[in-house]
Amino acid sequence: MTRQKTLIMLAAAGSAALLLGAFAFQHLGGMAPCKLCLWQRWPHGVAIGAGALAFVAWPALMALLGAGAALVTAGIGFYHTGVERGWWQGPSGCSGSPIGGMSAEDLLDQIMAAPLVRCDEVPWEMWGLSMASWNMLASLGLALLWIMALRAR
Numbered sequence: 001m002t003r004q005k006t007l008i009m010l011a012a013a014g015s016a017a018l019l020l021g022a023f024a025f026q027h028l029g030g031m032a033p034c035k036l037c038l039w040q041r042w043p044h045g046v047a048i049g050a051g052a053l054a055f056v057a058w059p060a061l062m063a064l065l066g067a068g069a070a071l072v073t074a075g076i077g078f079y080h081t082g083v084e085r086g087w088w089q090g091p092s093g094c095s096g097s098p099i100g101g102m103s104a105e106d107l108l109d110q111i112m113a114a115p116l117v118r119c120d121e122v123p124w125e126m127w128g129l130s131m132a133s134w135n136m137l138a139s140l141g142l143a144l145l146w147i148m149a150l151r152a153r
Helices: 003-027 035-054 059-084 104-113 131-151
Strands: none
Touching (some): 003 035, 003 059, 003 131, 035 059, 035 131, 059 131
16 A cells, blocks of 8 residues: 555544444433534545545545544634634524623523534533544644645655
8 A cells, every 4th residue: 555545544544433432322321412513524424525535536635534524623613612712602503692782582492492513612621622622633633644645645
């Protein structure tokens, strides 16, 4: 196997491991994902698909696609980290929002329509970093592997 395909395989396997970890936290650990958590999963699926396609055709193009997917999920992870830490407001559907000027009926409607899982709360962390932060860091490492694969042609 060429060095390029080895790096592609490692990067795609890394995305698969992160995705499996997310599913394990959800289904085995009972931690339902928020909207931003779900957004972070899709690029990993793209990276896995790019890794598989690289063994059939266009390894350089698939390495570029994989790098882009890893950078996208890292970006979403950074955004999610900022929402969790209160650096900026998250999507209105999964973050706290001001209630000033709302009638009691509007407030009740907002409460009833609110998702069960909030994007601005950290349900789990290790060494002071949330899952979103860990996904961002790991995905940046995977992006580096994809870029190394792209340069290995």
